[in-house]
Amino acid sequence: MTVQDAGSAAIAVVGASVRGTSVVERLIASAPELLGETRLIIHLIDPHPPGSGRIWRAGQSSRLIMNTVAAQSTLFTDETVACDGPLRPGPSLAEWCAMVTRDPSTIGTDVAAQELADVLAEAAGTRDWSSPSRLLYGYYLRWCFARIVRDRPTNIDVRVHAARAVEVSPTTSGFTVLLDDGGEVAVAAVVLALGWLPRDDTPGHPRVVSPGNPIDQDLGPIGAGDSVAIRGLGMGFFDTLSQLTEQRGGRFVPTADGSHRYEASGREPRLIAGSSRGVPYRAKPQFGAVPFFPEQRILRAAIDELRGRRPLDFNLDILPLIERDAAFDYYATLGRVSPASVRDLDGLLRGIRESRRPVDELVDAHLREGSDRLSLDAAARPLTEEDPAAPIDEAVARAVRRDIAEAERGAASPLKMALHSYAAARSALIPLVEFGGLDPASFADYRRFLAVAASFGSGPPLRRARDLVAAHDAGLVRFAGPGFAARPNDDGIGVGADRMAEIETDWLVEAWLPAPTAVRTGEPLVTALVAAGLARPWRFPDGRPSDALDIVPANGGLVSVDGSPTPGIFSVGVPHEDIRVFTIIAPVPGTNSSVLRETDAAARAALRVAAAAANVERSVSP
Numbered sequence: 298m299t300v301q302d303a304g305s306a307a308i309a310v311v312g313a314s315v316r317g318t319s320v321v322e323r324l325i326a327s328a329p330e331l332l333g334e335t336r337l338i339i340h341l342i343d344p345h346p347p348g349s350g351r352i353w354r355a356g357q358s359s360r361l362i363m364n365t366v367a368a369q370s371t372l373f374t375d376e377t378v379a380c381d382g383p384l385r386p387g388p389s390l391a392e393w394c395a396m397v398t399r400d401p402s403t404i405g406t407d408v409a410a411q412e413l414a415d416v417l418a419e420a421a422g423t424r425d426w427s428s429p430s431r432l433l434y435g436y437y438l439r440w441c442f443a444r445i446v447r448d449r450p451t452n453i454d455v456r457v458h459a460a461r462a463v464e465v466s467p468t469t470s471g472f473t474v475l476l477d478d479g480g481e482v483a484v485a486a487v488v489l490a491l492g493w494l495p496r497d498d499t500p501g502h503p504r505v506v507s508p509g510n511p512i513d514q515d516l517g518p519i520g521a522g523d524s525v526a527i528r529g530l531g532m533g534f535f536d537t538l539s540q541l542t543e544q545r546g547g548r549f550v551p552t553a554d555g556s557h558r559y560e561a562s563g564r565e566p567r568l569i570a571g572s573s574r575g576v577p578y579r580a581k582p583q584f585g586a587v588p589f590f591p592e593q594r595i596l597r598a599a600i601d602e603l604r605g606r607r608p609l610d611f612n613l614d615i616l617p618l619i620e621r622d623a624a625f626d627y628y629a630t631l632g633r634v635s636p637a638s639v640r641d642l643d644g645l646l647r648g649i650r651e652s653r654r655p656v657d658e659l660v661d662a663h664l665r666e667g668s669d670r671l672s673l674d675a676a677a678r679p680l681t682e683e684d685p686a687a688p689i690d691e692a693v694a695r696a697v698r699r700d701i702a703e704a705e706r707g708a709a710s711p712l713k714m715a716l717h718s719y720a721a722a723r724s725a726l727i728p729l730v731e732f733g734g735l736d737p738a739s740f741a742d743y744r745r746f747l748a749v750a751a752s753f754g755s756g757p758p759l760r761r762a763r764d765l766v767a768a769h770d771a772g773l774v775r776f777a778g779p780g781f782a783a784r785p786n787d788d789g790i791g792v793g794a795d796r797m798a799e800i801e802t803d804w805l806v807e808a809w810l811p812a813p814t815a816v817r818t819g820e821p822l823v824t825a826l827v828a829a830g831l832a833r834p835w836r837f838p839d840g841r842p843s844d845a846l847d848i849v850p851a852n853g854g855l856v857s858v859d860g861s862p863t864p865g866i867f868s869v870g871v872p873h874e875d876i877r878v879f880t881i882i883a884p885v886p887g888t889n890s891s892v893l894r895e896t897d898a899a900a901r902a903a904l905r906v907a908a909a910a911a912n913v914e915r916s917v918s919p
Contacts, residue, residue, distance in 0.1 A: 305336035306907035309474045309482055311462045311822065312490035313343035314350025315883050316870045316896055318438060319372055320488050321347075322445045323893075323900035325453055326374075327382040331904040334452055335911050340482045342458045342474065348442035350492070353435035355408050357512045359415055360539045361431045364532055364755060367391035368425035368587045370434065371886045372441045379889055380897035387444070389886050390429060390437045394420040397440075404436060405443070425587045428758040431512075458482065464825045471865060471910055485910035486903040489855075489868040490896075495819035496811055502785040508807040511536035516806070521545075523566040524802040526783055526792040529809030530570060530577040535757045535765070537808045541566055542768055549764045555705065557760070557767040568774045569802060571794050572809075575689070575779030576679055576696050577765065578756030580704040582713040590888070591718040593622045593725050594650055603729050608838065611739040615729060616746060619722040620673060624656045625649045627671040627715035628663075634709045638669050671715055677749045680779065689778035689796040694769050697762060704759045720754020723747065723879050727891060730878045732850050737839040740875075813871055814844035823872065830858035831866060835876045845875035852902035853895060865906045867899040 310320050321339055328337050345351040363370070373387030374380065388396060397404045398421045404413070412432070419433050446455050460476040471485035499507050506514050511533060519525055519541065527537055543549060546562030570577075582588070596618040609615060625646060632642035639645060645663040649656055660670055675681055679699070683692035703710045728734075735743055756762070768774045780795030783805050793799035815823055815834045823846070826832040832855045835847035847856035848868055855863040870892075871880045877895070884890040 304911065305338055306332055306904075306911040307338040307340065307471075307482075307484040308903050308907050309340045309342060309462070309472070309484040309487045310490060311342045311474070311487065312350065312492055312870075313341050313345065313347040313442075313457075314352060314490070314492055315372065315438065316492070316892065317341065317343065317350065317490035318348050318442050318445070319884070319893060319896040320490055320869065320900050321442070321455065322372065322385065323380075323382055323897045324904060325445060325449045325455075326385050327897075327901050327904055328453055329450060330383070331901065332908050332911070335908070337453045337904075337907070339453065339455045340458060340474070340484060341455060342460060342462045342476065342482070344459055344461050344477075346439060347457055348439035349435035350438075352492070352510055352512070353431055353438055354512075355412065355432065355435060357432050357435075358540070358544055359419060359430040359432045360543055361511055361536055362428050362758065362761075363431055363434055364428070364757075365883065365885075366425065366587055367394060367423050367427045367429050369885045370429075370437070371884050371890075372438065373884075374890075374893050374897070375886055377887050377889045378893050378897075380894050382897045382901055387441065390434060391423060391425045391427075393437050393440065394423040394429075394433070404440065426584065461822075463821045465822065465831065465866065466829075467831075471906075484907075486865045486906040487867070488853075488899050488903050489822075489866070489872075490870055491820060491823070491868070491872055493810065493871050494813035494815070494823060496814065496817050497819040498817045499811070499819075502805075504789055504804050505785055506804065506806040508809055508811055510810075511540065514806070516540050519566050519804055519806075521564045521566065523804060525566045525568050525804045525806055526777075526790055526802040527568055527570045527806045527808050528572065528781060528783055529807065530572040530574070531751065531809060532578065532755065532757060533808035533810065534570060534577065535761045537806055538568070538765060538768060538774070539761075541568065542764075542773065549760075549767055555763075557763040559764075559767040559771040559773070561771060561773070565773055566804070567772075568768075569777050569792060569800075570774060571777030571779070571781030571792075571797075573779060573781065574678075574752065575777070575781065575794065576693055576752075577762070578752050579700050579716065579754075580756050580759045580762035581754075582704050582710060582717065583707045583759050585707065588717070591622070591626060591714075591721045593619075593718060593722060594625065595621045596722060596725055600725075600728060604734075607729070607734045608736045609729060609734060609739070610736050611730075611742040611746065613739075615726060616742070619719060619726075619746075621649055621656060622722065623673060623715040623719040624660075624671055626718040627711045628660070630709070630711040630714040631669060634711070635669075638665055639663055640665060669711075671711070673715070673719065676712065676716060677752065685796075689794070690776045693776035693778055694766070697766055697769075701759065701762050701766065704762065716753040720750045723750050723754075724882065724888075724891070727877075727879055732876055733838050737837040737841065740837065812844055813874065815846045815872060816842065816844065826855070826866075827858075831855060831863045832868075833858045833860075835873075843875035845873045845877075848873055848876065851898060853899040854902060865903075867903055869895050869899050 368391040370390035460478040464475040474482040545564040548560040648659040679696040777794040784791035790805040835845045855866045
């Protein structure tokens with residue numbers, strides 16, 4: 298049993314990936330102000346290595362890639378982060394790659410030599426706009442943790458516990474954290490950074506690969522030539538495609554025209570892919586530079602006024618502004634790349650931005666050809682452009698090819714610029730939606746927006762979309778289309794869709810992640826906290842329970858069963874998605890990162906609790 302040292306302050310951080318590591322960094326940054334010379338002991342609890350945690354751990358394939366470019370990944374605060382704690386700048390992932398390329402010794406050597414060589418080679422080839430492997434990102438995160446600990450003041454001790462926290466019990470001086478290896482840690486405060494919560498209601502079947510992170514899904518039993526249904530066409534699908542093709546010895550080979558050709562190894566199964574929408578997430582535009590952040594002139598100009606009259610109706614108060622911003626960027630791009638298409642471009646853009654006239658009316662007065670008109674509905678449902686009598690496999694393949702052509706145009710594609718704006722609105726509207734900002738009846742509309750925005754902006758890098766077309770052309774992938782349904786049975790999996798008759802497959806791979814929920818979670822610590830009354834699910838203003846753990850807005854303090862704050866326990870990240878919203882993002886430099894503001898506030902609140910427990914009397918600013 299670990300006992301809190303006399304005269305010291307102790308804090309437990311549960312979870313050692315991105316947010317947990319950030320909490321440690323924020324604790325160390327603010328400790329001199331809030332604790333002075335008092336000794337601080339930080340207990341970091343996670344069965345996986347600190348920094349990378351489980352998701353970004355070493356040993357995974359370098360073919361599993363991130364959904365964010367290297368220059369837009371960081372763990373450190375910069376001058377844009379509006380937090381109370383001190384700013385402690387550090388390198389982005391892209392800057393770190395340049396650093397370790399200059400001096401490979403800084404990366405560390407605690408891994409297999411071949412993996413280390415592969416990581417250093419990837420770092421050397423990484424540019425600001427590269428989509429790095431998750432393996433490389435994990436090395437960056439572990440380096441961040443090592444630097445954070447190395448640069449700490451001498452009165453701060455960081456102790457890593459390679460175990461899982463399963464229970465937190467109040468004591469007269471704080472809490473005891475019980476670990477799954479039988480150990481205990483006595484602390485004054487606890488900060489939870491649990492990440493994506495597992496669920497306890499996922500059915501099992503011997504021929505079904507259950508939902509999960511790709512590195513945790515076992516695809517080994519799937520044999521060459523087996524028929525495999527894949528449910529989900531987002532990033533998990535592209536990871537599954539990679540693991541069942543190039544990770545089995547196949548090769549995606551670029552051709553002279555920019556497309557890809559697949560060279561099979563003979564070890565591949567046959568894939569049938571579908572989802573409720575039936576079409577893969579759209580490829581990211583090829584900018585040839587770090588993606589820019591859309592201005593969203595209309596939405597951002599209205600935020601202060603909208604905040605003043607929360608709760609809002611999403612479809613009436615917010616969505617029209619998002620759509621006008623998307624239209625602005627679409628027609629601004631159209632006028633730039635095809636000036637003859639628009640009459641009085643400045644007048645059209647001014648009307649979209651400043652008037653209340655419907656965009657369609659403005660477009661009618663300014664657009665020369667109806668075929669140049671933006672339709673966000675058609676973008677969300679690209680199969681509407683196809684003949685409903687056409688074979689669905691061919692229809693989906695054509696939709697993917699059209700999207701690739703738009704992505705290849707990059708910033709010269711009016712459609713991609715509109716969708717880029719639409720998807721980026723997810724972060725801009727956080728202050729409007731968080732902590733009950735929507736009328737409860739319209740929260741479902743917000744979730745539908747998130748699904749569409751994800752299909753527009755959270756898709757794969759362009760090369761992955763080209764890989765998909767190559768695998769389809771090679772006869773390895775068949776598209777089932779929308780309305781995908783799977784029915785496990787004793788002999789295999791019955792699979793069908795709206796426009797595909799049911800067939801039998803050997804396997805089903807669930808290439809999606811179910812939403813985390815505090816109610817049906819497989820995380821024993823959350824279950825124990827709720828059972829003990831130390832935490833509760835957040836409820837919508839109409840009383841309906843949400844999937845999120847309830848927290849105090851200012852600092853992430855857990856809310857107990859009776860509605861009062863639970864003193865000394867704080868929580869950050871994905872378990873609060875319905876209340877804090879858009880928590881799936883990682884810190885991005887230069888954006889006043891909501892992640893870093895969240896971890897800073899929780900860390901400082903925990904330090905204040907620890908200071909009081911250690912009888913530290915200091916006059917500090919809030």
